Amino acid sequence: MTDVGVGRPAVFDPFEDGFVDDPYDQYARLREGDPVHHSALLHGWVVTRFDDVNKLLRDRSVSSEITKATPNPLTIMELERLAERSRASETIVLLDDPDHARVRKLMSEPFRPSEIERLRQRVSDRIEGALDQLRAERGTGVIELDLVADFAYPLPVEIFSEMLGVPDEDHARFRYLSQQVAKTVDPVMSAAERDECMNALDEMHEYLTAQAAAKRAEPADDLMSELVHAADDDGVSFTDSELIAQLVTLYLAGHEPVASLLGAGTLALLRHPDQLAKVQADPSLIRNLVHELLRYDGPNHFMRRITTHPTVIGDVELPAGEVIYASPAAANRDPARWGDTADQVVVDRAEAHQHLQFGAGVHACLGSHLARLQAEIAFEALLTRLDDPQLAGTPSWDGRLFIRGLDSLPIRCSIRERAS
Numbered sequence: 001m002t003d004v005g006v007g008r009p010a011v012f013d014p015f016e017d018g019f020v021d022d023p024y025d026q027y028a029r030l031r032e033g034d035p036v037h038h039s040a041l042l043h044g045w046v047v048t049r050f051d052d053v054n055k056l057l058r059d060r061s062v063s064s065e066i067t068k069a070t071p072n073p074l075t076i077m078e079l080e081r082l083a084e085r086s087r088a089s090e091t092i093v094l095l096d097d098p099d100h101a102r103v104r105k106l107m108s109e110p111f112r113p114s115e116i117e118r119l120r121q122r123v124s125d126r127i128e129g130a131l132d133q134l135r136a137e138r139g140t141g142v143i144e145l146d147l148v149a150d151f152a153y154p155l156p157v158e159i160f161s162e163m164l165g166v167p168d169e170d171h172a173r174f175r176y177l178s179q180q181v182a183k184t185v186d187p188v189m190s191a192a193e194r195d196e197c198m199n200a201l202d203e204m205h206e207y208l209t210a211q212a213a214a215k216r217a218e219p220a221d222d223l224m225s226e227l228v229h230a231a232d233d234d235g236v237s238f239t240d241s242e243l244i245a246q247l248v249t250l251y252l253a254g255h256e257p258v259a260s261l262l263g264a265g266t267l268a269l270l271r272h273p274d275q276l277a278k279v280q281a282d283p284s285l286i287r288n289l290v291h292e293l294l295r296y297d298g299p300n301h302f303m304r305r306i307t308t309h310p311t312v313i314g315d316v317e318l319p320a321g322e323v324i325y326a327s328p329a330a331a332n333r334d335p336a337r338w339g340d341t342a343d344q345v346v347v348d349r350a351e352a353h354q355h356l357q358f359g360a361g362v363h364a365c366l367g368s369h370l371a372r373l374q375a376e377i378a379f380e381a382l383l384t385r386l387d388d389p390q391l392a393g394t395p396s397w398d399g400r401l402f403i404r405g406l407d408s409l410p411i412r413c414s415i416r417e418r419a420s
């Protein structure tokens with residue numbers, strides 16, 4: 001045993017002092033002291049070691065369907081909400097095979113690496129354009145900006161809205177809606193928050209239903225048209241409600257984590273100036289940098305699974321129907337996997353790409369290439385165009401449990417002109 005978190009218990013407690021700013025100390029205690037930990041708060045098992053999380057995600061016998069859980073207060077609440085809005089339960093994220101495989105196949109084509117690569121120039125234009133605009137508005141001297149509000153947060157939703165074919169004038173509304181809808185992922189929230197989220201979900205459904213109908217009538221060269229017309233070998237397409245559930249999922253799955261990665265990744269680099277200098281000196285490291293930033297402080301903290309038969313995790317045997325919260329964030333800091341430098345950013349870490357931020361197994365992130373493309377272009381732009389970036393205040397974390405990110409990241413810098 002090391003002296004990690006001496007005197008503090010190995011208990012999952014998101015209300016513990018300091019957890020919002022830095023949950024990793026608590027994760028370390030759990031990994032060492034109780035790696036398959038029963039959480040009374042979550043009514044489930046928090047799993048934190050790399051090997052256990054990795055194995056669980058690849059285990060095809062564990063389920064993503066909440067109906068397979070032995071009822072507990074949280075699952076009952078979620079099932080009640082899903083019953084009120086049954087269409088949400090059709091999301092790919094909550095499906096098991098054979099429905100999962102069918103829906104995933106219909107969605108896969110536009111997310112293949114070669115298809116995503118075709119977006120490079122458009123994504124780059126958006127990102128460089130956002131920096132041009134900040135420079136034009138704030139001036140060419142030293143300025144203060146909030147890297148989250150001014151850059152990281154608006155960009156992914158705009159890029160994805162453009163890819164989907166949502167008109168430019170609706171992007172701002174969509175940013176708000178996807179922010180609200182993304183909160184539905186957290187199991188712990190007040191009734192008022194829940195209502196606001198659900199209203200946003202309704203509005204998003206209505207809007208996307210109308211858009212899908214328009215693309216069905218008049219296809220365009222965009223993702224929505226492609227998904228509306230996607231069909232399997234037997235010519236079977238999505239049902240209407242299935243399609244909308246996937247579109248909402250794409251917003252939800254795509255927006256927040258990319259924004260979080262840009263914010264938390266920038267903070268990590270500012271806190272590791274030697275590593276920042278290293279990647280500035282050698283831009284060929286950017287691809288690896290993105291993996292390493294995902295490993296070090298990626299947005300995904302928990303993924304939920306349900307056991308469908310007695311399942312051994314570490315030293316614990318769980319019966320069927322148990323809810324498991326597997327933590328890629330904790331696994332990605334496990335010294336048993338990453339060695340003594342697990343808690344540091346190492347931009348040229350050889351195996352950084354083996355992190356678990358994109359999940360693993362049949363549900364592994366469908367948008368990982370798109371996410372990485374955006375992050376690579378964004379970090380490259382930030383590294384070349386922000387002159388002498390410094391922290392200009394205290395970063396503020398959003399306090400969310402599942403997809404964690406920064407609410408604000410004040411920095412001071414000047415913005416260089418775009419390279420011609």
Ligand code: HEM
Nearest residue numbers: 092093253254257258261303357358359363365366367371
């Ligand atoms: C840094 C950014 C991202 C991270 C860290 C991330 C992470 C993840 C993870 C961990 C899962 C697996 C969830 C599970 O097993 O229960 C997942 C699934 C998914 N992600 Fe991402 N994601 C990111 C960006 C994106 C983007 C940009 C898109 C598309 C616009 C996307 C679309 C999806 C979809 C559709 C799934 C469901 C796949 C399935 O259930 O088969 N993600 N993502």
